[in-house]
Amino acid sequence: MSTVVKAAGTPTSAKAQAGEIVVSSVGKSYGEGQFVKEVVKDCSFTIERGKLTVMIGPSGCGKSTLIRLLAGFEKPTSGSIKINGKPVTGPGKDRLVLFQESALFPWMTTYDNIMYGPRARGEDTKEARSLAEMLLDKVGLRAFRKKYPTQLSGGMQRRAELARAMINNPEVMILDEPFRGLDAMSKELMWEYYSRLYEESGRTNFFITTDIDEAIFLADRLLIMTNVPTQVRAVVEIDIPRPRDLVSLVDDDRANEVKMEALSLLHEEAMKSFAGGSKAAADFIEAYSKRLRTKKE
Amino acid sequence: MSSSRRSFFHRSTLRAFVSILVFVALWEVGARSKQWFGIAVPWVGNIPAPTAVLHVWMGLVRDPGYWQSWYLSLLRVLAGFLTAMVIGIPLGLLMAVSRNFNDTFFPTFEMLRPIPPLAWVPASIIFWPTQELSITFVTFLGAFFTVVINVLGGAESIDVRYFQAAQAMGASKWDTFRRIVLPATVPSIVVGSSVGMGITWNVVVAAEMISGGGSQAGGNGGGLGYFIWNSYVGGAYEQIVVGMISIGIAGYICSELLRMLGGYLTPWLRTR
Ligand SMILES: Nc1ncnc2c1ncn2[C@@H]1O[C@H](COP(=O)(O)OP(=O)(O)OP(=O)(O)O)[C@@H](O)[C@H]1O
Ligand SMILES: [Mg+2]
Numbered sequence: 405m406s407t408v409v410k411a412a413g414t415p416t417s418a419k420a421q422a423g424e425i426v427v428s429s430v431g432k433s434y435g436e437g438q439f440v441k442e443v444v445k446d447c448s449f450t451i452e453r454g455k456l457t458v459m460i461g462p463s464g465c466g467k468s469t470l471i472r473l474l475a476g477f478e479k480p481t482s483g484s485i486k487i488n489g490k491p492v493t494g495p496g497k498d499r500l501v502l503f504q505e506s507a508l509f510p511w512m513t514t515y516d517n518i519m520y521g522p523r524a525r526g527e528d529t530k531e532a533r534s535l536a537e538m539l540l541d542k543v544g545l546r547a548f549r550k551k552y553p554t555q556l557s558g559g560m561q562r563r564a565e566l567a568r569a570m571i572n573n574p575e576v577m578i579l580d581e582p583f584r585g586l587d588a589m590s591k592e593l594m595w596e597y598y599s600r601l602y603e604e605s606g607r608t609n610f611f612i613t614t615d616i617d618e619a620i621f622l623a624d625r626l627l628i629m630t631n632v633p634t635q636v637r638a639v640v641e642i643d644i645p646r647p648r649d650l651v652s653l654v655d656d657d658r659a660n661e662v663k664m665e666a667l668s669l670l671h672e673e674a675m676k677s678f679a680g681g682s683k684a685a686a687d688f689i690e691a692y693s694k695r696l697r698t699k700k701e
Numbered sequence: 702m703s704s705s706r707r708s709f710f711h712r713s714t715l716r717a718f719v720s721i722l723v724f725v726a727l728w729e730v731g732a733r734s735k736q737w738f739g740i741a742v743p744w745v746g747n748i749p750a751p752t753a754v755l756h757v758w759m760g761l762v763r764d765p766g767y768w769q770s771w772y773l774s775l776l777r778v779l780a781g782f783l784t785a786m787v788i789g790i791p792l793g794l795l796m797a798v799s800r801n802f803n804d805t806f807f808p809t810f811e812m813l814r815p816i817p818p819l820a821w822v823p824a825s826i827i828f829w830p831t832q833e834l835s836i837t838f839v840t841f842l843g844a845f846f847t848v849v850i851n852v853l854g855g856a857e858s859i860d861v862r863y864f865q866a867a868q869a870m871g872a873s874k875w876d877t878f879r880r881i882v883l884p885a886t887v888p889s890i891v892v893g894s895s896v897g898m899g900i901t902w903n904v905v906v907a908a909e910m911i912s913g914g915g916s917q918a919g920g921n922g923g924g925l926g927y928f929i930w931n932s933y934v935g936g937a938y939e940q941i942v943v944g945m946i947s948i949g950i951a952g953y954i955c956s957e958l959l960r961m962l963g964g965y966l967t968p969w970l971r972t973r
Binding site for chain 2: 475477495497499500501503505507509510511512520521523524525552553554568572
């Protein structure tokens with residue numbers, strides 16, 4: 405696999421280049437004895453520095469579990485995770501995780517939420533404040549800076565969270581289905597917005613999703629996961645030049661090729677869990693086979 | 702301001718007024734039934750009528766002794782309540798954040814908690830040098846356990862995602878405590894203190910009745926609880942009702958002040 409940084413993902417600093425994560429033969433089980441549940445099994449992959457790696461897999465396959473391991477909030481049952489060559493032993497400032505469910509602090513205004521990181525580290529400086537102002541503009545929340553999270557819509561909350569993470573300038577940004585539950589319109593706006601942020605910063609990003617269109621629009625590399633217990637089923641390099649355009653991507657042959665490939669793999673994985681009688685998997689198959697049919701026509 | 706004045710004439714306010722008016726009217730008719738119709742309505746026929754109570758009250762308003770009762774009860778409530786807050790909030794927070802501290806103090810706390818505050822009255826009178834201190838102590842106990850258990854419960858039920866988010870952004874233990882644990886617990890502190898305030902009034906009145914309000918205070922100067930008891934002993938039934946309504950009003954004012962303070966401390970909950 406080449407480590408050549410793609411044209412638009414130009415790294416701006418040494419920091420932006422750091423943050424390689426190597427996951428080797430990681431396993432994770434919950435419970436004991438007859439109740440043991442193996443969620444991740446012999447899973448290995450590399451998140452290359454400065455790249456946007458997207459992980460896609462059926463719902464419930466163990467993606468969020470992997471995130472908790474990467475974040476350092478839980479420890480793998482077996483195997484190892486290394487960041488910049490050093491083993492992960494706990495949470496660290498080098499990684500920033502945006503969890504699946506919004507975790508803005510309800511008792512802080514948008515601005516205070518964004519400023520949380522710098523203040524927590526005793527860096528409530530002029531630079532940090534002007535960075536916060538810039539981010540407020542970027543995520544389009546200037547008018548909502550003094551509002552509390554409950555006064556924001558779901559999409560605004562996600563944007564505020566994104567800004568709160570960005571201000572910390574971590575080496576690695578890890579995002580767990582950050583746009584889940586948004587309507588199609590705001591989702592596409594968020595994709596464009598987020599990929600612009602990524603292209604500007606050039607920092608290492610790891611992005612989890614169950615949405616194939618989202619995955620292809622955003623990814624430099626796509627990790628397709630198996631069903632639970634999860635492993636990497638396939639790695640697809642998505643060499644579509646940046647900045648990408650949603651409209652032209654629809655007619656892009658390479659994009660459609662990747663999409664078909666990914667969908668058939670995901671379909672297979674979902675089938676496996678369907679055999680296990682999972683309702684969620686049945687819904688998943690339903691949704692994806694519908695898409696496959698419309699695409700093939 | 703204007704919005705609160707508008708809401709004063711709101712339908713719910715109107716209903717509240719009608720409800721109170723009907724209640725007082727029925728009470729008046731019941732209490733005067735013997736005088737008006739010749740037959741006393743059972744129970745209600747024996748209690749003083751609202752108009753008679755009002756008449757006595759008007760007289761008492763000019764009596765410094767009556768205000769002295771207010772003052773003494775309020776003082777005891779405030780002293781007991783504030784002490785309960787000052788000791789209870791840090792204790793609850795400490796138990797929530799420190800495993801060791803919790804292991805050490807929680808069992809003792811849980812053993813003392815079920816004892817009703819009033820069961821402490823005799824022991825308290827023996828233990829504390831002055832009657833004033835023993836009443837205040839019992840009042841303190843009334844609020845203390847409620848405050849601690851609410852603070853502890855509130856701090857322990859904080860969503861783990863907030864801690865994870867804070868930790869991931871490089872927050873220290875102290876910063877996490879100050880800017881996550883503390884604000885996240887404020888709503889529980891507010892709830893705990895308003896429940897505690899209610900209990901405090903229950904306790905102070907009962908304690909004043911049991912302890913006699915302090916023989917050294919003399920006569921009509923032992924707080925609203927003693928005021929009621931003294932009126933009962935002296936056969937001044939209208940005064941009993943005045944005492945009861947006074948406690949109701951005092952308790953209501955205290956709760957309302959706490960609610961306002963609570964709202965001020967939790968601006969993010971007002972937006973719901
Ligand atoms: N703490 C836990 N104890 C036991 N089982 C768990 C635990 N956490 C997760 N699991 C199980 O692991 C599996 C994967 O969960 P996970 O949340 O990682 O899935 P996911 O891929 O993120 O799904 P989704 O896309 O729906 O968010 C599920 O079957 C879940 O029941
Ligand atoms: Mg998940």
